[in-house]
Amino acid sequence: MIYNTGIIFSWISFSLLIILFFNKKNLYTEILVRVNLFIQVLLFCLLEVGLFLNDFSLSYIANFSAKSTPPLYKFASLWGSLDGSILLWNLCLSLFMYFYLKFYKDPSSNIDVKIFTLIMIFFVGYTVFSSSPFAGCIELATVGCSSSTILPFADLVTSNIGRGPNPLLQNHPLMAIHPPMLYIGYVGMTMPFVAATSRLYSKKEDSNSWIEVAEKTTYIPWLFLTIGITLGAAWSYEVLGWGGYWAWDPVENVSFIPWLLATAFLHSSKIQKTQNTLLNWNYILVGLMFLSTIFGTFITRSGVLISVHAFSNGNIGTYLLFGMLLFGLIFIVIGSRNIEYFSKSKKIDNWFGKSGFFVYNNIFLFSSALVVFIGTIFPLIYETLYSRQITVGRAYYDILVGPLLLILLGLMIFSVKLSIRNLNIRKWLNEYIILLNTALIVTIFSLFLLNNSYSLIITVSFSFILIFITVNNLYKNFRVPKGNSSYWTGQIAHLGIGIFALGIILNVSQSYSTEKELSSFEEFNFNNETYFVYDAIEESLPEKNVIKLPISDTEHTKYTSLNIFKNSSQQAISSPAVFRSIINDIYITVKFIDEDSYKLIVRNNYGVLIMWIGLLITSLSFLPRLRKNEV
Amino acid sequence: MKSRYITFALIIIILLMPLLFPSSESRLETWSKALLCPVCQGETIYDSPSEYADDMRSILEKQIDDGLTDSEINEFWVNRYGERIITNPITNNLEILLLPLSIVLIFISIFIRKLYVKK
Known part of the structure; x- marks a missing residue:
């Protein structure tokens, strides 16, 4: 019953998306996007019902759930493995599609719906043609199911216990929240991609309308990605019993890369909005943000790498590579049609003014993303070249990413008050000297209690200066309606990162x-x-x-x-x-x-x-945006 | 103006702190953080609670007590388990540092020169 309904509705969803892609009337678009969302919700609920009814005629349920699984983890089993998590992916995607249509649609053209639909067709297509969570079981294994069909109306066999989820996934309630948060963040990166490509495709390049939409639609996934990564770290700390929270595991890395890129974009888009510069660079960032999410899914789901998270293999690898090529091509073609527009990008005037600092921010964030990316794929390259296996572990990231992030921490100190003109260091010192000295004295006192090293003293000094200056600024100026909610979003996020840095350096150096x-x-x-x-x-x-x-x-x-x-x-x-x-x-x-x-x-x-508190504050950075109803 | 001298003095003090109060990480700690536990998924033997890691740690402890040099210890483990065992690839493969560093440098220079410096 669930098997047939699920497969048929996946097909209906797929066909509707095809119709949506070729449709030209706005009314139908509105209806089809809603119907699509409805079907995805239905499919999600259907699989949940199957999980709770222990319908082991479904291969996915027989393999990744069991009669004895507690209810909360039964619920979470839906995304416990590859096929089900694509279902969650599709649900998020259709939610975002609805959301995008409602708030950010380009009123003058339909191309954004088309690009969005194309992406959606790609992912729904996987569940229809390749491997579906509703696939019926046709051959039993000793426990669970060994062979399945994605065609409806086959004769199914039912096992009676079910294999149950991976033990790691049924040991802590956070497992029910962490993956959906990450998925919302991951999938949400589709929105800025659609916003940028579609608006540039229709070539209304006189305005910077695309950057505004792209910036707004990046913040939401960025926020969820931050929360998702934090929860994942907390889960690792609470459950795995190894005392750590971040292992530079490939799967962690590929969630960190889009986060770094999105953070870079959130900064550089501001510069484009006010000074009409970095146009081409922003376009590249938006594209890489989206492609890095597909790349991340490819790395972690295709079984090319060994990792704690790589619990599911499938034939999704080539499918995702094809997707990356397809969307990469769309991105490049649309970009090359707008070369003229990009060449209008202004050069940077002041290297120690606002634009200069934002460029440094972008250089270091992007470099970090690049270093993490190289570290993640290096074992693959190495194995192909020399047919020997190596491990890229913590030392590599500590040596390369550590200093980059430390410089970023230092740059944040100046973010409180940046003007378009160059920074006058003398004036700056005069204004902040008391705070600076207090922070340094606090640093010295705390260093007496600690095991000292150079990375520690620099991080602790930077963190304290950043925290003192930001708190002082928040205390003095937050109530004054400055009319710039994104400035305060940034300040709160920076404060959180400052506290987080303090926590992480304590953890790394003192434990x-x-x-x-x-x-x-x-x-x-x-x-x-x-x-x-x-x-x-x-x-x-x-x-x-x-x-x-x-x-x-x-x-x-x-x-x-x-x-x-x-x-x-x-x-x-x-x-x-x-x-x-x-x-x-x-x-x-x-x-x-x-x-x-x-x-x-x-x-x-x-x-x-201290780390969790810092990350919590960073996650609360959305509050100022609510103040002006600016989501 | 005087407060600026204070700042300067404070920075000097902070920079001297690691020399005055040096931290101590034992060789055992450094090495157990560098060796991968082959039966665990991506954990070092420092992190892993498995018995296998335990055995490896006791061998390591003996090696350090016997006063083996770093390269001897390295050789022992690599011969046994292959290069995969060393989580710090920098000791064996310098190219892993060169590749990202050169890409990052190229990227930075292109970024600044071509795109954003006024001619």
Whole structure:
């Protein structure tokens, strides 16, 4: 039932999109976009219903959900693997299409709907022709389903348990929020691409209307991408029990690249709006933002790289490469038709004025994106050239991206007050000298408490100066209606990044760990605090066995646990007991349990809460935009 | 005006801090952060709680106690597991630094020269 309905509705959706592509009447466009959204919502709900009814005649449900899966993770199983996540992708895309039509449509031409529809056809086409989450199971494996069909009305076979989701995906509620947030951010990058290409295609190049729409439509996905990446880092920290939050894993990298590019674009678009410069560069950025999302999906879903996230392989690789070529070509053709317009781009006048600083910002953000990109694909290139495998790990990124981001942090200090004319450093010093000195004194005092290194002192000084100057500015001027909401969006985002930088450098430079071997009812000392270990409690849930070990400090009792999932032969997942404070977390994971002796890893992680607070503030940067109803 | 001298003095003090209070990362820490755990997905043996990583760490500890040089340790692990094991590609492959750096430099020079400097 769900199988037939799902496949038929995917087909209907595909055909409607084809009609939409060739349609010329505005009324039909309005109707078709809404109908398309409705069908995508329907398909989403249909698969959810299937998941909750345990309809194991669907190959996807048999393979990625199980009877014993708890409801929340059943819900999240929809995007737990490739085919289902494309369904979520399509839902986001149709939502954005509706949103775009309603708020940002070019009233004089239909080309933006056409480009948007083409992108949508591409992704819906995948579920129709290649691999659908509604595919019916025609051959059973020992557990789950081994062979499936995407044609309707076939005779299906049903298994009765289901394989269940990847254990990593059913261990923490954040898993239900993190992927959709990222998807909204990722898919949203389609909007600026459509805005730029369509408006330049119809060649009304006298105005900068495309940049305004592109800027507005970039901010929303940027925000969701920020939230999505933050939640992913938090999930990694809370669930994986390795004490970290970011591993420069390929999948993390490909979510970071569009973020860097979008951040660059959010800055450079401002310069184009006010000074009519960087026209060509902005166009390139918009294109790369969109293409990098498809590239990211390609890297992570085609199985070319090994990663914690690469849990699903399919034949989507070539399909996505084809898509990248197609959309890249559209982008280049439309760009080359507008060479004349781009050549009108003004040159930069003042290299130490507003435009100069924004150019530096773009250079460093883009370089960071490039470095991350090269690091991500380098193992592939290397293997092709030398047929040997290498790993590009943290050291590469620390050496190359670290300094670039540090320079950006330094540049942010000047963002409080930039004028079009060149910065007068003497005047600047006169204005901020008291704040500057206070920040430096605070830095010195905090350095006495820390393990010093040059990367630490520079980051801490920059962060404190940035935080002091920005807070002072917010306190003094925020209430004055300056009529420039995007300025305040930037200031709040910068403040958040300043706090975040402080947290991350503390974490990287100060954290340490040790191992303890203990028996039940023993205590140990760590970081001037006594911890007491109780006896382990065993718990058997339908989907997993949990061994919980209560540990208490003087005030709280927390549990660290080993989760052994019944559907997986992988090693047990160790969840941490975290005793939090602003400055540092005591993060305890159990390594193994032998009768009543335990081996614990005890970490002292600095700055984690500061990082989350910083990123939260950055995520709240949308607030000033609400003030003037300027979304 | 005087406050500017204060700023200058403060900056000097901050720059001296790492020399006065040096940090200490043990060789074991540095090396365990550089070695990949072959049975885990993309984790170093410093991060991984697996027993395999444990065994590797104890071998590493012994090597460092025995006073092996960095290149000897490197050779041992690379011979055993291949270049993949070293997460810091810079020690083995300098081209990985040169490639991005040169691209970034080329990019910056094009960006500034051709597009935005007034003739």
